[in-house]
Amino acid sequence: MTVEIKWPWQYNFPPFFTIQPNLETRKKQLEAWKTLILNYFKQTNQYILDLSDISNLELFNNSSISRSLNRDDVILILDFLTRSENAEAIDKNKNRWYIYWHSLREWAHIIYSWAQKTNRTNSVLTFYEIRSTPNEEFTELNEEILSKALQLLESQEKAEIILLQDTCGVKIF
Amino acid sequence: MRRRPGIGGIQKQRLEQEKYKDKGTILQLNYLEQMSQQVEIFRRNLEEFALKHKTEIKKNPQFRRQFQEMCASIGVDPLASGKGFWSVLGIGDFYHELTVQIVEVCLATNYKNGGLISLNELRLRLIKARGKSIQHQEINNDDLLFAAKKLNIFGNGFCIIEISKGEYLVQSIPGELNMDHTAVLQLVSKQNKPYMSVSILREQLQWDTERAKKSLNHMIKEGLAWMDLKNTTENLYWFPSMFNECINSQDN
Numbered sequence: 001m002t003v004e005i006k007w008p009w010q011y012n013f014p015p016f017f018t019i020q021p022n023l024e025t026r027k028k029q030l031e032a033w034k035t036l037i038l039n040y041f042k043q044t045n046q047y048i049l050d051l052s053d054i055s056n057l058e059l060f061n062n063s064s065i066s067r068s069l070n071r072d073d074v075i076l077i078l079d080f081l082t083r084s085e086n087a088e089a090i091d092k093n094k095n096r097w098y099i100y101w102h103s104l105r106e107w108a109h110i111i112y113s114w115a116q117k118t119n120r121t122n123s124v125l126t127f128y129e130i131r132s133t134p135n136e137e138f139t140e141l142n143e144e145i146l147s148k149a150l151q152l153l154e155s156q157e158k159a160e161i162i163l164l165q166d167t168c169g170v171k172i173f
Numbered sequence: 174m175r176r177r178p179g180i181g182g183i184q185k186q187r188l189e190q191e192k193y194k195d196k197g198t199i200l201q202l203n204y205l206e207q208m209s210q211q212v213e214i215f216r217r218n219l220e221e222f223a224l225k226h227k228t229e230i231k232k233n234p235q236f237r238r239q240f241q242e243m244c245a246s247i248g249v250d251p252l253a254s255g256k257g258f259w260s261v262l263g264i265g266d267f268y269h270e271l272t273v274q275i276v277e278v279c280l281a282t283n284y285k286n287g288g289l290i291s292l293n294e295l296r297l298r299l300i301k302a303r304g305k306s307i308q309h310q311e312i313n314n315d316d317l318l319f320a321a322k323k324l325n326i327f328g329n330g331f332c333i334i335e336i337s338k339g340e341y342l343v344q345s346i347p348g349e350l351n352m353d354h355t356a357v358l359q360l361v362s363k364q365n366k367p368y369m370s371v372s373i374l375r376e377q378l379q380w381d382t383e384r385a386k387k388s389l390n391h392m393i394k395e396g397l398a399w400m401d402l403k404n405t406t407e408n409l410y411w412f413p414s415m416f417n418e419c420i421n422s423q424d425n
Contacts, residue, residue, distance in 0.1 A: 009285075013411065014403070014409065068403075
């Protein structure tokens with residue numbers, strides 16, 4: 001990953017890596033972690049966090065101050081992100097997580113507005129077509145997340161998902 | 174053999190004492206009258222002076238400081254005088270404005286420093302938020318202290334802690350800090366590292382473990398310090414208000 005991350009001051013503040021006992025302070029800490037994680041995933045264009053990787057991620061390890069988060073810490077933070085619809089555990093053991101730097105609702109809205117603006121309504125679009133549209137926020141969007149966002153549109157009766165021979169498509173109304 | 178004092182002698186003595194007392198009162202009254210005349214003249218001169226140098230007082234921090242001292246020496250508080258002569262000057266307004274801006278900066282940075290900010294950081298942020306003209310920029314720590322002290326009227330929600338000579342912290346959250354807490358802040362500032370620990374307190378202030386823990390935990394409870402359990406030797410208590418990267422961070 002060659003993207004230059006702009007680390008917030010908290011990242012170099014050693015106690016940022018200890019879950020704070022004071023609840024007020026903890027709230028500030030979790031908000032800061034949330035902003036940092038979402039920015040990090042957005043800038044590196046990632047959508048899934050695998051907890052078996054956390055010891056390799058610079059995000060959770062600041063070697064210059066010798067501080068890192070352990071698995072329990074990360075889960076506590078991800079639970080906080082889940083509450084604002086910015087994360088979701090994929091499996092029961094909370095090993096893999098979707099990281100939504102846009103919530104599903106936001107993704108659905110972004111795609112829907114794009115289809116309206118560019119006259120792509122009422123015709124079948126393949127998932128691949130959507131994901132390979134250049135220079136959009138959803139360019140290269142994770143396929144499972146795309147599917148979830150489109151299902152959300154379907155539940156709002158703004159789209160219909162169509163199973164094609166070897167792929168999926170969608171008709172946005 | 175010494176003669177014992179007779180009744181007459183005692184009475185004579187008492188009479189003399191009373192005479193002295195009367196004379197003393199008269200002298201004192203004269204003196205007081207003279208003094209108040211002088212103070213009155215001084216006050217009038219000060220008013221004339223203030224009127225004449227109104228813009229200079231607002232512009233020049235050193236001038237302002239000397240003016241404050243003169244005011245204080247005769248018990249005139251240019252801030253308290255909302256009506257009458259002093260309000261015409263607008264000097265009170267100058268400080269009222271500063272006071273409001275101090276509160277604004279404290280509230281705006283509360284999310285990261287827990288309501289504790291050094292006077293220097295406060296000044297830098299305040300100057301940045303004010304207009305660009307020189308008049309708005311020339312604010313020194315004396316001005317801020319003078320204005321911030323007025324915030325005491327809000328009870329213990331606002332107080333100024335002197336941590337070393339000329340170095341101050343402004344606390345903008347309710348909750349009083351006792352002598353021990355102040356001593357901790359002073360030591361943090363003195364050692365130039367933004368954290369504290371039980372062993373440092375034991376060593377530097379000869380406190381026992383209980384006392385040190387109690388003080389540090391209070392800082393955590395008040396949100397002034399953050400707990401660091403991942404240091405290898407012992408738990409550290411970090412103060413964002415004294416952590417340079419936090420002080421200099423521009424994100425709000």
